[in-house]
Amino acid sequence: MAGRPAAIALFGGSFNPPHLGHLGVCAHVLGVHPGELWLLPTFVHPFGKQLAPFDDRVAMCELLLADLDDPEHRARVVTIEREVPGHSGRTVDTLRHLRELDPEGAFRLVLGADLYEERHQWKDFDEVERLAPPLWIPRRGFDDANEALGLTPFLGDVRSVEIRARLAAGESLEGLVTEPVARYISQHALYRA
16 A cells, blocks of 8 residues: 555564674664564563563663664664553563554564474464564574575574673673673673672
């Protein structure tokens, strides 16, 4: 339909902390998707995992996006998960809330191929697909899923758990997070053992 804006790509996650892998996904999405990209930090983890404070993760996501080549300013951090009734942390609840706020809105959900085999474990994944058809991102080490989805990996494999372990051991974060995010973590004493 002419004149209708492109779907908004929704990239949710703990971002605990956001890292260069997340930055690469953002750059990829902006390259293949014509619409906006919203980073949606998880307000509450659905499985009760301990997270750095929400406002700190939001601030770090904003610092991450400042390092993104985004001259049209299509990417932004959105704190909608703080507003979802019940704060379950479930993707379907966030999408239902977005649909209530914008019944005519079009959304795509950015998902890594590592989640492809787990999709049957998600709450109401069929509804997730209906509300925001997935925009699958390839992941190294998930060859079967990448092949099933017709994807070719393009990113290294950076994981937040590795970053937290390095911080606890007093090791460098070089090559894992942007300098502004590393500085923020240090200044706010996040992820200390």
